[in-house]
Amino acid sequence: MLEVKNIREDFPIFTERADNFVYLDSSATTLKPQTVIDAVADYYSKYSANVHRSIYSIGEKATAEYEGSRKKVADLINADYHSVIFTRGTTESINLVAYAWARKNLKPGDEILLTEMEHHSNIIPWQICSQETGAVLKHIPFDENGELELSQHEKLFTDKTKLVAIIHQSNVFGTINPVKDIIEMAKGVGAVTLIDAAQSVPHQKVDVQDLDCDFLAFSGHKMLGPTGVGVLYGKPEILEEMPPFMGGGEMIRTVSLNESTWNEIPWKFEAGTPNIAQAIGLGSAIDYINEIGLDKIHEHEQDILTYALEKMQKIPEVNIYGSADERGAVVSFNLDNIHPHDLSQLLDNDDIAIRAGHHCAQPIMKKLGVSATGRASFYLYNSKEDVDRLCESLVKTVKFMGS
Amino acid sequence: MLEVKNIREDFPIFTERADNFVYLDSSATTLKPQTVIDAVADYYSKYSANVHRSIYSIGEKATAEYEGSRKKVADLINADYHSVIFTRGTTESINLVAYAWARKNLKPGDEILLTEMEHHSNIIPWQICSQETGAVLKHIPFDENGELELSQHEKLFTDKTKLVAIIHQSNVFGTINPVKDIIEMAKGVGAVTLIDAAQSVPHQKVDVQDLDCDFLAFSGHKMLGPTGVGVLYGKPEILEEMPPFMGGGEMIRTVSLNESTWNEIPWKFEAGTPNIAQAIGLGSAIDYINEIGLDKIHEHEQDILTYALEKMQKIPEVNIYGSADERGAVVSFNLDNIHPHDLSQLLDNDDIAIRAGHHCAQPIMKKLGVSATGRASFYLYNSKEDVDRLCESLVKTVKFMGS
Amino acid sequence: MDDLKDLYQQMILDHNQNPQNFREMENATSKAEGHNPLCGDELTLFLHVENEMITDVSFLGSGCAISKASASIMTTLIKDKTISEAETLFEQFHSIITTGKSNGDMGKLAVLAGVYKFPSRVKCAVLSWHTMNNALHGNTNLTTTE
Amino acid sequence: MDDLKDLYQQMILDHNQNPQNFREMENATSKAEGHNPLCGDELTLFLHVENEMITDVSFLGSGCAISKASASIMTTLIKDKTISEAETLFEQFHSIITTGKSNGDMGKLAVLAGVYKFPSRVKCAVLSWHTMNNALHGNTNLTTTE
Numbered sequence A, B: 001m002l003e004v005k006n007i008r009e010d011f012p013i014f015t016e017r018a019d020n021f022v023y024l025d026s027s028a029t030t031l032k033p034q035t036v037i038d039a040v041a042d043y044y045s046k047y048s049a050n051v052h053r054s055i056y057s058i059g060e061k062a063t064a065e066y067e068g069s070r071k072k073v074a075d076l077i078n079a080d081y082h083s084v085i086f087t088r089g090t091t092e093s094i095n096l097v098a099y100a101w102a103r104k105n106l107k108p109g110d111e112i113l114l115t116e117m118e119h120h121s122n123i124i125p126w127q128i129c130s131q132e133t134g135a136v137l138k139h140i141p142f143d144e145n146g147e148l149e150l151s152q153h154e155k156l157f158t159d160k161t162k163l164v165a166i167i168h169q170s171n172v173f174g175t176i177n178p179v180k181d182i183i184e185m186a187k188g189v190g191a192v193t194l195i196d197a198a199q200s201v202p203h204q205k206v207d208v209q210d211l212d213c214d215f216l217a218f219s220g221h222k223m224l225g226p227t228g229v230g231v232l233y234g235k236p237e238i239l240e241e242m243p244p245f246m247g248g249g250e251m252i253r254t255v256s257l258n259e260s261t262w263n264e265i266p267w268k269f270e271a272g273t274p275n276i277a278q279a280i281g282l283g284s285a286i287d288y289i290n291e292i293g294l295d296k297i298h299e300h301e302q303d304i305l306t307y308a309l310e311k312m313q314k315i316p317e318v319n320i321y322g323s324a325d326e327r328g329a330v331v332s333f334n335l336d337n338i339h340p341h342d343l344s345q346l347l348d349n350d351d352i353a354i355r356a357g358h359h360c361a362q363p364i365m366k367k368l369g370v371s372a373t374g375r376a377s378f379y380l381y382n383s384k385e386d387v388d389r390l391c392e393s394l395v396k397t398v399k400f401m402g403s
Numbered sequence C, D: 001m002d003d004l005k006d007l008y009q010q011m012i013l014d015h016n017q018n019p020q021n022f023r024e025m026e027n028a029t030s031k032a033e034g035h036n037p038l039c040g041d042e043l044t045l046f047l048h049v050e051n052e053m054i055t056d057v058s059f060l061g062s063g064c065a066i067s068k069a070s071a072s073i074m075t076t077l078i079k080d081k082t083i084s085e086a087e088t089l090f091e092q093f094h095s096i097i098t099t100g101k102s103n104g105d106m107g108k109l110a111v112l113a114g115v116y117k118f119p120s121r122v123k124c125a126v127l128s129w130h131t132m133n134n135a136l137h138g139n140t141n142l143t144t145t146e
Ligand SMILES: Cc1ncc(COP(=O)(O)O)c(C=O)c1O
Pocket: A248, A249, A271, A272, A273, A274, B027, B028, B088, B089, B090, B091, B092, B119, B121, B122, B167, B169, B170, B171, B196, B198, B199, B219, B230, B360
């Protein structure tokens, strides 16, 4: 187990909000360590210049830090430096692929294979894309454990399958999907693959070369970094072939009134003044994570998860959704007859923050037959005491609501 | 004149970099006051939660601050709250219109009218859009003063003109274009109008109702705010009719596996976790600007500009580009036979930061017959002494380079 | 915790557990949908109006206790009232929820006064009322509390 | 300012003002384009190679003093050299620019040692050399210093 007490000292919110604040919503967005906050503030207060083409010292420093962060991201996921594109977040990363890759490469009758447990960010871009290209959406179903049902894979992966876009770790069930196998199946039929790694990169080692995926997307704010920055990884040879997404400064090589040529990758895909401070902050978050060690963080979370599942299951009114063998530290649940929004309000009164809602996964809710669930998610700053506090409050809530 | 000494105390970079740092690159990005840096840090250290649908106190606070910033933006430009969309910056704002409005509304033969003095961000999106829709690009020329040449307007504004997208203040010449007249001409032929206000909103009062434009775009980082946030204003009735741009969380009302419905405006256009800290920081920047007063800032800049033009013109080797009557505090220039990148390097040695390059306006460079220019731009923290320092260094550079 | 008890008063908890008129209505003369964009919860309201009289009212939906109780209480209050009486109730409700103050003749509505201290929950309480008000006035667009 | 004088040595300023072989070449046997993405500057290099011998070399472009001087010096050094001699020069140049150290037999190249202290200007100095190296090896894709 990590020394949570020491870790919590790195996160100023625990000083701000009194030490016993229990934050169980890291799947939505994580808390931020002081080093990340400082890295952002440093940029603004010491070298707040625009990047690229600034031939003065603070501009050169800004460029070096911004591009240095790209290197840190590349190292984290074992990617080539040129294959790392900064975006606003997972959502923009996926939309970039939907606009710049899919619209050029898909035609009527082609199939896009998703799963039934995608986040809205990996659903809507493909619905819109399907309307525009005539490509058809297919879905890998999940079973009552919240695990993908791959026995029918020969029906799902066919010649028509041109893109397989799947969530790595479910933000509802916690299920860690067998993405490596799925990528293999996709390659078997010649499909391009996109991994929504928003919930995996922050919590476990993800190696794009080992996975051999074509695209991978994640968000900075879910891994101790700033809001407003995310990453799209793409295989260089695919990125080279793609037209740009947005047009503007930075992404060009030459411009005349009626015609332009593009910059090299990855800059071809970064139009306009980038999210400089945010990318730098993400680099600092990666430093922090590396210092503690992703493996240790993962192990720590697994310990808490086991403890939480055990303890929560003992409360008779608690219903947990999802019981995959391989899973991350996310627990979705409901209390009998209590709307999760009320639950969340009552827990807040005890200084416990959980998420309540559809978790941007309405199709899962529909299949489960609920309108919303509560969700507790854990990260390196959580401890077993947090689980104890949660469980106490759950029992209290049941009593208070008289259900 | 503003009390520059007091103002500089609000900007920590002047303490960091020694008091005599001369920053003349605000057109690229501005320095940041401590209040903005604090507003961002406060979000990260006190209430770093995701917005909307978080039913616990720090989440509610984050939502209130994020939406509160939208209100501040709306008030600044005299717009309806629902017509303000947060983007990454001007570039994304313009691309949003190019994707979500133009692709649905333009057909082969339709005309998009730009000017010859646009920033790449208001060129490339329309080149790409023109390739996809078959619409044709036309350009209002500029004359030797760097002013738009509108005498031929009857040839330019025709039944075919469907969109008029123009820069409010030139980032090269400083020219403030007569956008109100141009919007009127556009309305005369039934065209939709977009104003690239990246260089105007930070420096003068811009009132979208008075202008009566359909769209207006600007960036936070050019007005004392964070990187990674910008604004697209759109008339509500037009936004209502537009399909979304990116798909993902937040922008939906209902989602099923194959079909979705959209959230109301402006959220329909904000997919995924937004740039929360950045929007909050922009709100704080607007507070700071309002406290000093946009009118006073504008007046202050004009004083410096007059002084700078006078003084720079006295250096025989200086060639200034642009001499519009109505102009902002931006001076593009070259020194005889000295490449602006060398100039910028030498000025940096005297702690003076100017920009050197094509300023994302290669078509202007081409028309001027230069590959790049130097550019000094001024903001509220600059003083006449900064101009003196610049001019001294220019003279020194001429001597050093032996030209 | 005291504020919280004001929010979740016993009568609210009761209405939440046993909501009144929580059902579909086959012969509704008007039907309207409400949506709380802050949480995503939805509500459908059914009205049967004859000769300016609300002869039946019911609702369905997926809201929290506050929204459910508020809707439930509303249905019991406006049933068998005239449109203009319902409008008066709507105004009383609005005044309570935005000021936190009720006076003697507001009856059951008073239990909603505690919501006032929770700005983010005000929308929960308001959802059914706004939807009803829109339905009464023939506005069948989606009602949102935003 | 001392570092700056190392960067802009007199010989560099001279080559900048009077660049050698700054012209187009009609009968080039190879031609290559270089681009510095950091500043947007571009350079075109022309080579005339016969029997493994560089019989003529020239360039055009819009670079800064460093890039212009570096290109100009390069042309004077590789003219009338064999390809393998030019390759040796390229290696010497590379070692100077990346270490800041030159030794006795590096001649004129030594003036470029000062660039080493300005990492962002290294690309200016390198542009022409990389473009030349690519052109020699038949690689006529755009050379970039990135
Ligand atoms: C006139 C103008 N338009 C657009 C932009 C692009 O803004 P951003 O880079 O913040 O997207 C700029 C700034 O570079 C500008 O000066």
